[in-house]
Amino acid sequence: MKHILLSLFLLSLMNTLSTAQSGPIGTWKTIDDATGEAKSYVEIYEDQGKYFGKVVKLLKSAPDKRCTECTGKKKNQPLIGLVVIEGLEPYKDYWSNGTIMDPENGSEYRCSIWFEPGNSQELKVRGKHWTGLYRTQTWYRVPADK
Numbered sequence: 001m002k003h004i005l006l007s008l009f010l011l012s013l014m015n016t017l018s019t020a021q022s023g024p025i026g027t028w029k030t031i032d033d034a035t036g037e038a039k040s041y042v043e044i045y046e047d048q049g050k051y052f053g054k055v056v057k058l059l060k061s062a063p064d065k066r067c068t069e070c071t072g073k074k075k076n077q078p079l080i081g082l083v084v085i086e087g088l089e090p091y092k093d094y095w096s097n098g099t100i101m102d103p104e105n106g107s108e109y110r111c112s113i114w115f116e117p118g119n120s121q122e123l124k125v126r127g128k129h130w131t132g133l134y135r136t137q138t139w140y141r142v143p144a145d146k
Helices: 002-021
Strands: 026-031 038-047 050-058 083-091 094-102 107-115 122-128 134-141
Touching: 038 083, 050 094, 083 107, 094 122
Parallel strands: none
Antiparallel strands: 026 038, 026 134, 038 050, 050 083, 083 094, 094 107, 107 122, 122 134
Protein backbone atom coordinates (compact mmCIF):
# COMPACT_ATOMS: atom_id res chain seq x y z
CA MET A 1 0.00 0.00 0.00
CA LYS A 2 2.88 2.34 0.82
CA HIS A 3 4.35 1.76 -2.64
CA ILE A 4 1.06 2.60 -4.35
CA LEU A 5 0.65 5.83 -2.37
CA LEU A 6 4.28 6.78 -3.02
CA SER A 7 3.84 6.10 -6.74
CA LEU A 8 0.69 8.21 -6.90
CA PHE A 9 2.42 11.03 -5.03
CA LEU A 10 5.42 10.95 -7.38
CA LEU A 11 3.19 10.95 -10.47
CA SER A 12 1.27 13.93 -9.10
CA LEU A 13 4.50 15.76 -8.28
CA MET A 14 5.92 15.11 -11.77
CA ASN A 15 2.72 16.40 -13.38
CA THR A 16 2.81 19.55 -11.24
CA LEU A 17 6.47 20.19 -12.03
CA SER A 18 6.00 19.72 -15.78
CA THR A 19 3.06 22.14 -15.77
CA ALA A 20 4.99 24.71 -13.73
CA GLN A 21 8.04 24.40 -15.98
CA SER A 22 5.97 25.25 -19.05
CA GLY A 23 5.04 28.50 -17.34
CA PRO A 24 2.30 30.39 -19.10
CA ILE A 25 2.79 28.53 -22.39
CA GLY A 26 -0.49 26.98 -23.48
CA THR A 27 -4.05 27.92 -24.33
CA TRP A 28 -6.10 30.01 -21.92
CA LYS A 29 -9.83 30.72 -21.72
CA THR A 30 -10.56 34.43 -21.24
CA ILE A 31 -13.60 35.71 -19.38
CA ASP A 32 -15.69 38.76 -20.30
CA ASP A 33 -15.55 41.29 -17.44
CA ALA A 34 -19.09 42.54 -18.08
CA THR A 35 -20.92 39.21 -18.41
CA GLY A 36 -18.65 36.74 -16.62
CA GLU A 37 -18.94 34.41 -19.63
CA ALA A 38 -16.10 32.69 -21.46
CA LYS A 39 -15.09 34.91 -24.38
CA SER A 40 -12.11 33.48 -26.26
CA TYR A 41 -9.07 31.24 -26.20
CA VAL A 42 -5.64 32.87 -26.23
CA GLU A 43 -2.55 30.81 -26.96
CA ILE A 44 0.55 31.99 -25.12
CA TYR A 45 3.83 31.01 -26.74
CA GLU A 46 7.52 31.80 -26.37
CA ASP A 47 9.62 33.39 -29.11
CA GLN A 48 13.29 34.27 -28.55
CA GLY A 49 12.91 34.39 -24.77
CA LYS A 50 9.79 36.56 -24.75
CA TYR A 51 6.15 35.56 -24.44
CA PHE A 52 3.31 36.45 -26.78
CA GLY A 53 -0.39 35.61 -26.91
CA LYS A 54 -2.69 35.32 -29.90
CA VAL A 55 -6.41 34.73 -30.16
CA VAL A 56 -7.05 31.21 -31.45
CA LYS A 57 -10.79 30.83 -30.88
CA LEU A 58 -13.79 33.10 -30.34
CA LEU A 59 -16.52 31.67 -28.11
CA LYS A 60 -19.21 34.38 -28.32
CA SER A 61 -18.45 36.14 -31.61
CA ALA A 62 -18.47 35.13 -35.27
CA PRO A 63 -15.16 33.53 -36.30
CA ASP A 64 -14.66 36.19 -38.98
CA LYS A 65 -14.94 39.13 -36.53
CA ARG A 66 -12.35 41.86 -37.15
CA CYS A 67 -10.59 44.33 -34.89
CA THR A 68 -12.37 47.48 -36.03
CA GLU A 69 -11.17 49.54 -33.05
CA CYS A 70 -7.50 48.62 -33.48
CA THR A 71 -5.00 51.04 -34.96
CA GLY A 72 -1.95 50.63 -37.18
CA LYS A 73 -1.22 47.21 -38.67
CA LYS A 74 -3.90 45.56 -36.53
CA LYS A 75 -6.72 47.78 -37.87
CA ASN A 76 -9.47 45.58 -39.38
CA GLN A 77 -7.43 42.39 -38.95
CA PRO A 78 -9.31 39.18 -38.07
CA LEU A 79 -9.41 38.59 -34.31
CA ILE A 80 -8.47 34.95 -34.79
CA GLY A 81 -4.70 34.98 -35.12
CA LEU A 82 -4.38 38.51 -33.73
CA VAL A 83 -1.46 38.91 -31.32
CA VAL A 84 -2.86 40.62 -28.22
CA ILE A 85 0.02 40.01 -25.78
CA GLU A 86 3.52 41.07 -26.80
CA GLY A 87 6.99 40.98 -25.35
CA LEU A 88 6.49 39.58 -21.86
CA GLU A 89 9.77 38.70 -20.16
CA PRO A 90 10.41 36.37 -17.24
CA TYR A 91 11.01 38.36 -14.05
CA LYS A 92 11.42 36.67 -10.66
CA ASP A 93 8.34 34.41 -10.38
CA TYR A 94 6.16 36.15 -12.97
CA TRP A 95 6.28 37.66 -16.49
CA SER A 96 6.30 41.40 -17.11
CA ASN A 97 7.47 44.34 -19.26
CA GLY A 98 5.13 43.45 -22.11
CA THR A 99 1.88 44.82 -23.46
CA ILE A 100 -1.69 43.61 -23.81
CA MET A 101 -4.22 44.98 -26.26
CA ASP A 102 -7.98 45.01 -25.75
CA PRO A 103 -9.55 44.29 -29.17
CA GLU A 104 -12.89 45.70 -27.98
CA ASN A 105 -11.52 49.24 -27.83
CA GLY A 106 -8.07 48.99 -29.45
CA SER A 107 -6.33 50.23 -26.29
CA GLU A 108 -2.93 48.89 -25.30
CA TYR A 109 -1.72 48.51 -21.71
CA ARG A 110 1.43 47.44 -19.90
CA CYS A 111 1.04 43.79 -18.93
CA SER A 112 2.13 41.38 -16.21
CA ILE A 113 1.02 37.78 -15.73
CA TRP A 114 1.52 35.33 -12.88
CA PHE A 115 0.26 32.25 -11.10
CA GLU A 116 -0.97 32.34 -7.53
CA PRO A 117 1.17 29.95 -5.44
CA GLY A 118 0.32 26.31 -6.10
CA ASN A 119 -2.16 27.00 -8.92
CA SER A 120 -0.82 26.71 -12.47
CA GLN A 121 -4.33 26.26 -13.89
CA GLU A 122 -5.37 29.88 -13.37
CA LEU A 123 -3.34 32.71 -14.85
CA LYS A 124 -3.62 36.21 -13.43
CA VAL A 125 -3.42 38.78 -16.25
CA ARG A 126 -3.01 42.44 -15.36
CA GLY A 127 -3.25 45.32 -17.80
CA LYS A 128 -2.05 48.65 -16.43
CA HIS A 129 -2.81 52.06 -17.91
CA TRP A 130 -0.16 54.80 -17.82
CA THR A 131 -2.33 56.66 -15.28
CA GLY A 132 -1.74 53.87 -12.75
CA LEU A 133 -5.20 52.34 -13.08
CA TYR A 134 -5.21 48.61 -13.72
CA ARG A 135 -7.49 45.64 -14.23
CA THR A 136 -6.67 42.04 -13.35
CA GLN A 137 -8.42 39.09 -14.95
CA THR A 138 -8.20 35.39 -14.26
CA TRP A 139 -7.71 33.18 -17.32
CA TYR A 140 -8.20 29.42 -17.13
CA ARG A 141 -5.92 26.80 -18.69
CA VAL A 142 -7.59 24.89 -21.52
CA PRO A 143 -6.71 21.18 -21.54
CA ALA A 144 -4.59 20.20 -24.55
CA ASP A 145 -7.37 18.00 -25.97
CA LYS A 146 -9.92 20.86 -26.29
